Amino acid sequence: MDHLRHMAIFKQIVDSGSISAAADKLSLSKSVVSHHLKSLELAVGVQLLHRTTRKQQLTPAGKDFYQRCGELANISNLAWQQARESADKLAGPITISSPHALVDDFIAPTIGKLCQGNPMIRPSIQVQDRRIDLLGQDIDLAVRVGKLASSNLIQRKVGEFRDVLCASPAFIAQHQQQIAAEQWQELDYIANSWQGQNIEHQLQTKANKTEAALTLSFSANRFADTSSAVLSLAKAGLGVALLPDFVFKQQPSLVELIASHQCPLNSVYALHDFGRTPPLLIKKTIDALVESFQE
Secondary structure, three states, X not given: OHHHHHHHHHXXXXXXXXXXXXXXXXXXXXXXXXXXXXXXXXXXXXXXXXXXXXXXXXXXXXXXXXXXXXXXXXXXXXXXXXXXXXXXXXXXEEEEEEOHHHHHHHHHHHHHHHHHHOOOEEEEEEXXXXXXXXXXXXXXXXXXXXXXXXXXXXXXXXXXXXXXXXXXXXXXXXXXXXXXXXXXXXXXXXXXHHHOOEEEEXXXXXXXXXXXXXXXXXXXXXXXXXXXXXXXXXXXOOOEEEEEHHHHOOOOOOEEOXXXXXXXXXXXXXXXXXXXXXXXXHHHHHHHHHHHHHO
């Protein structure tokens, strides 16, 4: 690092025409610039500049060394220019982690739309419901339901949705007696893998504020690893399922288990580890997710 600094200061001395002029350009004292030159000549073991009170002149070794310093400066400037250009345009790779419930109807369409207008983006979407180590797994952006209680990650809320407890009309009709008696444990329940077996849902009243909230407890006996599989099993009449409202609204073959009550809102967050000033691609991707939820 000292060598690179010596070379940069040496080039400035030559370009400026004197140590004094170089010191002014670099906002350094004349003695500091002179010290760098002496240290450089001592390190390389040869004089690079002939200096008098009136002028300075490169030695033969100094001419060759100055040329190499110029080449190094050009490479450095090019690296800075390319980095700044990449920061100002939507391009490059981005790895996004999403839970199963959000990827088909939300994450993938949003990223697809963003890439249509910015074809230099190279997205990679990983679908996983468990909590992950962003740095350990090279994840640039994670989308998760619910805010992490304690985290060094930057978390930005991008939207919200409700889950819906639902089933097929045939299933509802077949188990009307158990539903009326609130015998929830006797109902078949289709669980996503992240829910476990013993499941409890807190439902709020939709309209009548004086009506009590409900607590429904189920024991899952059918399981699936993806929301799409849960949906297919529910449509086949195999039990009660929990689906996001944006999925349920597209399914005319499913009805709510209890029409008078609803699940609480779920907040969706985008998480990253780039601090308060993330790269432009990360920022614009999060903005696109917010816009998708608003739509």
